[in-house]
Amino acid sequence: MKIFSSKDLKIIDQCTIDDQCISSVILIEKAALVFTKWLLKKTKGKQKKFIIFCGQGNNGADGLAIGALLEKKGFWVQYVILKLSNTTSSEFSFYNQKLHSSAQTKLELNPHSCVEFIQKLDHDSIIIDAIFGSGLNRALDKAYLDIIDAINRHPAKKYSVDIPSGMSADLTITQSYIHADECLSFEFPKLNFLFEETSHDLKNWNIKSIGLSPTCIESTESNFHYTLKSDIQKLLKPRNAFSNKYNYGHALLIAGSQNMAGAAILTGKAALTGGCGLLTILSNKDSYQSINAALPESMTMNENELSDEILKAKKIKAIAIGPGMNNENGLEKILSIPTEIPKIIDAFALNYLAKNIDKLAILRDTTIISPHAGEMDRLIGVQKNSIERLENSIEFAKKHGIIVILKSRYTQVIFPNGEVHFNSTGNPAMAKAGSGDVLCGIILSFLSQGYGLKESSLMACYIHGKAGDMARNSKHENSVLASDIIDAIPKTFKKINHK
Numbered sequence: 001m002k003i004f005s006s007k008d009l010k011i012i013d014q015c016t017i018d019d020q021c022i023s024s025v026i027l028i029e030k031a032a033l034v035f036t037k038w039l040l041k042k043t044k045g046k047q048k049k050f051i052i053f054c055g056q057g058n059n060g061a062d063g064l065a066i067g068a069l070l071e072k073k074g075f076w077v078q079y080v081i082l083k084l085s086n087t088t089s090s091e092f093s094f095y096n097q098k099l100h101s102s103a104q105t106k107l108e109l110n111p112h113s114c115v116e117f118i119q120k121l122d123h124d125s126i127i128i129d130a131i132f133g134s135g136l137n138r139a140l141d142k143a144y145l146d147i148i149d150a151i152n153r154h155p156a157k158k159y160s161v162d163i164p165s166g167m168s169a170d171l172t173i174t175q176s177y178i179h180a181d182e183c184l185s186f187e188f189p190k191l192n193f194l195f196e197e198t199s200h201d202l203k204n205w206n207i208k209s210i211g212l213s214p215t216c217i218e219s220t221e222s223n224f225h226y227t228l229k230s231d232i233q234k235l236l237k238p239r240n241a242f243s244n245k246y247n248y249g250h251a252l253l254i255a256g257s258q259n260m261a262g263a264a265i266l267t268g269k270a271a272l273t274g275g276c277g278l279l280t281i282l283s284n285k286d287s288y289q290s291i292n293a294a295l296p297e298s299m300t301m302n303e304n305e306l307s308d309e310i311l312k313a314k315k316i317k318a319i320a321i322g323p324g325m326n327n328e329n330g331l332e333k334i335l336s337i338p339t340e341i342p343k344i345i346d347a348f349a350l351n352y353l354a355k356n357i358d359k360l361a362i363l364r365d366t367t368i369i370s371p372h373a374g375e376m377d378r379l380i381g382v383q384k385n386s387i388e389r390l391e392n393s394i395e396f397a398k399k400h401g402i403i404v405i406l407k408s409r410y411t412q413v414i415f416p417n418g419e420v421h422f423n424s425t426g427n428p429a430m431a432k433a434g435s436g437d438v439l440c441g442i443i444l445s446f447l448s449q450g451y452g453l454k455e456s457s458l459m460a461c462y463i464h465g466k467a468g469d470m471a472r473n474s475k476h477e478n479s480v481l482a483s484d485i486i487d488a489i490p491k492t493f494k495k496i497n498h499k
Contacts, residue, residue: 263324
């Protein structure tokens, strides 16, 4: 699924109007119908008092159309129209003139009287936020900020139409916005939903289609995407009935150390559970007994055996380097081998690369790195916020010709062509030691099976997050372990394969 800028969203709306030979009013009515159905499902259809705050643009028109539908269903609706200027959109004017509300239920308020009105609202009211939409492209003045602050302070439940008012749809830090309990975004997510600094007070958001033209969506370019189950279903291949272990690749894992054999075990078990045919683990010799006991399906090898000739002889199809390591000697050796074998580099190996950036030259076009924010900052310098980190990570991926998997709530898979794919799965239960090792193992597994760097990155991130979601569903989120994520991988594959 593509994610669009505010400018592109406007283009797609107009293109849909032209393509489907409809008016902008019809498009608003479609959006209002979708929002109203969703809202009543969320509120369980119980008799409620709805207070709709409307700006004077198209988002305000959405609000008026939603209110009309709620009134038809017998709900009590009060419209609060914010009068801060004489400028209105033609769509807002149409619905405002059409609205048959009494003087008591339709209020036109200036900023000061609006703040006072909000403070006196009943706590069991439901606030519908339709002040600003995705077209907002300026900083808000104090009058609007005061209204947003007053709404945020009120304990009533808040539902935003398309985007919380005040939040930008573009890649920029938002000054202030409605702290919505729920937001229904039309057709696509908004970029600022996906960053901690810009959405930490947005409790939940959903996406629903309003019937925008698929042709218009397809023809509008975007570097930003949101990975869904349907995307992974297109990539995941069924196994051949006559295949054997060699068809699914021999993976080499260079991981673990005397005090961190567990990292090698978690990564290795994730790789095997993810589907690779064979697995060899190169680790500290003191770790082999633990590894062999925990992973009888794997093999081990000595660091002295590591060479280009051995990699070819063993038919190694993919290499993972870094989880649980604490010795740079092996890293120096493996990163000096000029091989085209695809690689995933993580953890300790990333910190080594940060001190030896020149090694990236040998990794070009063959490598995925999977840093968390701190590890990425060691590679590119300390960043002010998540948006700046993403922008500079894109430049890093372009410059060095590698894929960057920047781990976060919505993990960002960054390709050397500048494309960014935000992963849709995962949850806070996965914020636990070893979770990153599991992701590394799943990536290694797909690479060894012959999937490309791009496909392996997208599939592994989605499956890792989905397995974490399933693990949380069976446990309290405080109690999920990295090994629980691995245990949920088989059910995750089944869920993905189930259309």
